[in-house]
Every structure is written in structure tokens, then in C-alpha cells.
Amino acid sequence: MSQTITDPVRLEDTRRIPPPDPDLEPLKVNVYERMSKAAAQLMPLFPYVHAGAIVPCGNVLIGGPEQSYGHFFHWNTVSEVVVVYGSNRSLLASGQIMATQNLHGVNSFLRDEKDPEAYAVIVVTQHQGESGDQREALVARCKKCKAELIRHEYDATPPGLPGYDGARHGGSDDLVHQFATTLGSAEFADLRNTEAVRVCQACGHENVPFSRAEWGWARQVDQTRAVNAACNSLREAANATEKEGQR
Numbered sequence: 404m405s406q407t408i409t410d411p412v413r414l415e416d417t418r419r420i421p422p423p424d425p426d427l428e429p430l431k432v433n434v435y436e437r438m439s440k441a442a443a444q445l446m447p448l449f450p451y452v453h454a455g456a457i458v459p460c461g462n463v464l465i466g467g468p469e470q471s472y473g474h475f476f477h478w479n480t481v482s483e484v485v486v487v488y489g490s491n492r493s494l495l496a497s498g499q500i501m502a503t504q505n506l507h508g509v510n511s512f513l514r515d516e517k518d519p520e521a522y523a524v525i526v527v528t529q530h531q532g533e534s535g536d537q538r539e540a541l542v543a544r545c546k547k548c549k550a551e552l553i554r555h556e557y558d559a560t561p562p563g564l565p566g567y568d569g570a571r572h573g574g575s576d577d578l579v580h581q582f583a584t585t586l587g588s589a590e591f592a593d594l595r596n597t598e599a600v601r602v603c604q605a606c607g608h609e610n611v612p613f614s615r616a617e618w619g620w621a622r623q624v625d626q627t628r629a630v631n632a633a634c635n636s637l638r639e640a641a642n643a644t645e646k647e648g649q650r
């Protein structure tokens with residue numbers, strides 16, 4: 404029995420995705436593989452953070468007797484979506500998807516951060532702005548009276564928009580840009596731990612220092628600086644060798 408094909412899909416009529424930008428090679432990353440070796444939370448999984456880019460950032464939160472993630476608030480002018488790639492004894496379930504509000508609380512999302520069996524692998528994806536300036540802030544509150552200890556607001560305008568700050572996030576000689584959120588977060592952690600900020604102006608409570616190791620922001624900022632310096636020094640060495648060869 405022969406089948407009659409009716410109404411075949413005409414490719415001309417379907418919506419087409421434009422071919423990829425030749426400067427932005429399509430890349431594939433396995434979040435489990437990449438995050439097993441990552442230096443920091445909120446690590447961009449791909450090197451694309453330009454205006455309009457979709458930026459998925461990996462996190463691995465692990466419980467343990469020495470762990471202390473603390474708590475802070477993140478405010479972002481662009482939208483973020485959270486996808487949980489696997490968790491145990493966490494407030495977020497495996498496979499859970501959640502759109503955050505512009506101002507949202509951040510902690511380990513583990514039921515008990517001292518529990519060595521607790522973990523969560525989470526990807527937070529933000530959609531970079533396509534016009535205007537992008538701004539973010541990290542806020543710390545007093546543990547006792549909830550008064551605001553510090554609000555560190557910073558510019559996060561992505562490369563490709565007029566407001567992009569190359570001096571802050573990386574110049575044209577730099578192979579890798581600083582990720583604005585990580586740079587701002589590292590600054591926040593330093594400010595949050597100063598005596599003047601830690602001791603609450605409202606109630607006098609001496610808040611314990613914010614633990615930086617679990618988040619790894621300063622390490623990522625330093626590593627980004629170091630790899631750019633290394634890359635530039637190799638270029639200089641190559642230029643010097645080339646000049647010597649021409650003599």
C-alpha cells in the first residue's frame with residue numbers, strides 16, 4: 404500500500420536560525436566535567452559575555468564541617484535563570500528550574516552546609532543587556548538586626564555596549580575579560596570584612612567575617628589577571644625573538 408505524503412514541510416516557510424558569527428565559534432561544554440575543576444562559583448562556562456550573550460555560569464556547592472558560605476543579596480538589572488543539574492540534601496531539587504527576581508538572596512542552598520553528604524551543582528544563566536548600561540549590587544545585612552551593612556554597586560555593562568569599562572574588565576590586549584559579577588563580588592567580600600562594615604552601625608553586633616574561600620571569587624579574578632599577563636609576556640618574548648632574528 405502506498406502512502407500519500409500530504410502537506411510536506413517546506414523549508415523556505417520555516418524560521419531559520421542565522422549562521423553563527425565567524426568570530427564566535429559554537430562551543431560545547433559538559434557542566435559536570437567543567438565544574439569538577441573550576442576555581443570559583445559562578446564560573447562562566449563559555450568565553451562569551453558580550454552584549455546580548457546568554458551566559459551560563461556553573462556552581463558547585465559542597466557541605467562539610469568547615470564550610471561556611473554565609474548569606475548575601477544579589478541585585479541585577481538583567482534576568483537570571485537557575486537550573487539544578489543535581490543535588491542532595493539541598494533546598495533546590497535535582498532538575499529544578501527557577502527564575503530569580505532582580506533582588507534575590509544567595510547562600511549555599513544546602514539544608515545544612517556542615518553536612519558532608521550535601522551538595523548542589525547549579526547553573527545560573529544571565530542574558531546580557533543589549534542596550535544601555537548593566538548594573539549589579541551585592542548587599543550584606545546584619546545577622547542580628549537585619550540592617551544593611553553594605554551595598555556594593557558596580558558597573559556590569561558587557562563588551563560591545565558604549566558603557567563597557569575596558570580599564571576595569573580588560574583591555575584590547577587581554578585575551579580573557581574579567582567577568583563583571585565575579586570582580587564585583589570579590590570587591591564586595593573585601594569591603595564586607597573590614598572592621599567598619601562588619602560591626603553593625605545600627606545595633607553594634609560584630610558580624611563574623613564573610614568566608615571567601617567557598618566562593619573563590621578573588622582566586623578567579625587573580626587567575627584571570629595572571630593568564631592575561633602570561634599571554635602578553637609570551638607575545639613580547641615572541642616579538643623580541645623575531646627582532647633578534649632580523650638582525
Ligand SMILES: [Zn+2]
Pocket residue numbers: 545546547548549550603604605606607608
Ligand atoms: Zn545590627
